[in-house]
Amino acid sequence: xxxxxxxxxxxxxxxxxxxxxxxxxxxxxxxxxxxxxxxxxxxxxxxxxxxxxxxxxxxxxxxxxxxxxxxxxxxxxxxxxxxxxxxxxxxxxxxxxxxxxxxxxxxxxxxxxxxxxxxxxxxxxxxxxxxxxxxxxxxxxxxxxxxxxxxxxxxxxxxxxxxxxxxxxxxxxxxxxxxxxxxxxxxxxxxxxxxxxxxxxxxxxxxxxxxxxxxxxxxxxxxxxxxxxxxxxxxxxxxxxxxxxxxxxxxxxxxxxxxxxxxxxxxxxxxxxxxxxxxxxxxxxxxxxxxxxxxxxxxxxx
Amino acid sequence: xxxxxxxxxxxxxxxxxxxxxxxxxxxxxxxxxxxxxxxxxxxxxxxxxxxxxxxxxxxxxxxxxxxxxxxxxxxxxxxxxxxxxxxxxxxxxxxxxxxxxxxxxxxxxxxxxxxxxxxxxxxxxxxxxxxxxxxxxxxxxxxxxxxxxxxxxxxxxxxxxxxxxxxxxxxxxxxxxxxxxxxxxxxxxxxxxxxxxxxxxxxxxxxxxxxxxxxxxxxxxxxxxxxxxxxxxxxxxxxxxxxxxxxxxxxxxxxxxxxxxxxxxxxxxx
Numbered sequence: 211x212x213x214x215x216x217x218x219x220x221x222x223x224x225x226x227x228x229x230x231x232x233x234x235x236x237x238x239x240x241x242x243x244x245x246x247x248x249x250x251x252x253x254x255x256x257x258x259x260x261x262x263x264x265x266x267x268x269x270x271x272x273x274x275x276x277x278x279x280x281x282x283x284x285x286x287x288x289x290x291x292x293x294x295x296x297x298x299x300x301x302x303x304x305x306x307x308x309x310x311x312x313x314x315x316x317x318x319x320x321x322x323x324x325x326x327x328x329x330x331x332x333x334x335x336x337x338x339x340x341x342x343x344x345x346x347x348x349x350x351x352x353x354x355x356x357x358x359x360x361x362x363x364x365x366x367x368x369x370x371x372x373x374x375x376x377x378x379x380x381x382x383x384x385x386x387x388x389x390x391x392x393x394x395x396x397x398x399x400x401x402x403x404x405x406x407x408x409x410x411x412x413x414x415x416x417x418x419x420x421x422x423x424x425x426x427x428x429x430x431x432x433x434x435x436x437x438x439x440x441x442x443x444x445x446x447x448x449x450x451x452x453x454x455x456x457x458x459x460x461x462x463x464x465x466x467x468x469x470x471x472x473x474x475x476x477x478x479x480x481x482x483x484x485x486x487x488x489x490x491x492x493x494x495x496x497x498x499x500x501x502x503x504x505x506x507x508x509x510x511x512x
Numbered sequence: 513x514x515x516x517x518x519x520x521x522x523x524x525x526x527x528x529x530x531x532x533x534x535x536x537x538x539x540x541x542x543x544x545x546x547x548x549x550x551x552x553x554x555x556x557x558x559x560x561x562x563x564x565x566x567x568x569x570x571x572x573x574x575x576x577x578x579x580x581x582x583x584x585x586x587x588x589x590x591x592x593x594x595x596x597x598x599x600x601x602x603x604x605x606x607x608x609x610x611x612x613x614x615x616x617x618x619x620x621x622x623x624x625x626x627x628x629x630x631x632x633x634x635x636x637x638x639x640x641x642x643x644x645x646x647x648x649x650x651x652x653x654x655x656x657x658x659x660x661x662x663x664x665x666x667x668x669x670x671x672x673x674x675x676x677x678x679x680x681x682x683x684x685x686x687x688x689x690x691x692x693x694x695x696x697x698x699x700x701x702x703x704x705x706x707x708x709x710x711x712x713x714x715x716x717x718x719x720x721x722x723x724x725x726x727x728x729x730x731x732x733x734x735x736x737x738x739x740x741x742x743x744x745x746x747x748x749x750x751x752x753x754x755x756x757x758x759x760x761x762x763x764x765x766x767x768x769x770x771x772x773x774x775x776x777x778x779x780x781x782x
Contacts, residue, residue, distance in 0.1 A: 262625050264782045284627045292625035298617035302526065314518040315626035358622070 220270035245412030295370035301344030542655025592745035608694030613704035641691035649684035692769030
């Protein structure tokens with residue numbers, strides 16, 4: 211069985227009386243795209259910085275591809291590409307100088323062809339790399355930071371808010387790039403608060419709330435947890451109330467010619483309840499996973 | 513080693529304009545001082561200058577006043593002039609606090625997310641401090657040498673150059689010492705301005721303590737803790753002091769600061 215890409219056990223980080231991360235457990239398999247969600251200040255960046263040994267935990271430990279993040283930090287970071295959530299780049303450097311500097315810090319030399327390919331994918335041509343960073347827009351800086359994280363082609367990518375500041379077209383390109391990385395067996399651990407993005411590209415998600423893991427689920431499981439809205443219309447007035455519905459069925463509104471329900475799970479029980487009634491139409495509105503996650507954000511889903 | 517060198521080259525490239533400008537100004541300043549000293553010497557103005565000094569200052573400054581108002585004293589004025597010292601120590605503080613600046617901008621996150629051992633960040637800064645101090649002290653020595661050997665070129669001038677190498681070494685070690693203190697300070701905070709301001713205040717306070725202790729004896733025990741106490745330029749010029757032990761003490765201050773910086777930086781959160 212392959213080693214997990216990321217394994218965390220009871221990670222805890224306190225700043226004085228403030229607990230940023232508490233007893234955080236996580237396992238990310240190799241080759242998956244994993245979404246790490248949380249509101250601002252929930253502990254996402256702290257957790258990432260603990261994994262990279264930039265912060266030292268008060269208790270607990272973490273390993274990346276079987277290597278302890280603290281004791282074997284150098285090895286861990288040789289296997290990792292990191293995109294920080296926010297970084298103030300030196301304005302007097304050119305984009306190329308920054309990439310070259312960070313490339314020289316890697317154990318293996320950077321493959322120029324691969325870097326050029328990344329530049330093309332993320333639309334940051336050579337002429338832009340020759341410009342000083344003070345002339346860069348927020349989006350260009352983000353692209354540059356993405357390229358520096360990816361340029362060593364490491365087996366694990368830890369990306370903190372990767373699409374923040376990117377235009378929709380580059381976001382598309384970036385998502386395609388993520389799928390390509392996954393096909394090549396790379397693992398991507400990305401934090402975000404853009405739910406639609408996470409739901410679209412990630413296979414599993416973890417949601418951190420006030421430093422604690424509030425939810426760990428696959429996107430498929432999320433779909434099961436999400437409530438679909440069902441609207442049943444009748445061709446004649448119906449006076450009976452639906453009977454025998456399991457607790458996953460929430461009746462929102464009952465009118466003589468219309469039932470409005472929220473359903474989590476399969477619709478079989480509803481079909482049985484409608485037997486013999488003058489059903490005119492059944493309108494099923496797909497679940498929005500964002501609503502599930504928002505419930506967890508709001509601490510209703512715990 | 514490769515990553516340490518890459519970081520050093522990066523920092524040196526960013527600081528080179530400032531360092532080279534200061535070095536050029538110091539060369540020029542030293543040449544001008546030498547020419548000024550020659551002019552005063554030719555006009556036999558030194559005794560007249562000494563006569564203009566009020567008695568109270570003459571008593572306070574003692575024999576060092578005569579040294580200051582001599583050909584050697586004026587030619588070497590740059591080595592103990594408060595403005596020059598402020599510029600040199602200020603520059604070392606600016607270089608020494610680089611790790612705090614990098615932590616503040618999160619550039620360190622980018623660097624240390626790569627397979628770079630933390631100690632390279634400190635080693636890089638130490639290498640930069642030592643290189644810069646050597647370059648600036650060397651520039652001053654070059655300025656003195658140019659002025660004394662090529663522009664004045666008399667036996668007196670050659671005699672005046674004799675203490676310059678030791679003076680430059682003592683000054684360089686003082687600079688490295690303050691750079692080390694700034695570096696140690698920088699490893700304890702997340703903001704460069706805080707580290708720089710604290711070190712600058714400390715330097716100003718220690719300079720004043722050392723200065724006042726020369727005229728007010730109760731401060732003398734405290735002055736021993738000031739790095740400036742171990743840089744007595746006038747004693748080096750007259751050859752009366754023990755510059756070698758001062759240099760060793762300042763080197764120890766620098767090494768202790770470096771060690772402290774290594775230890776704190778190794779265990780701190782970034």
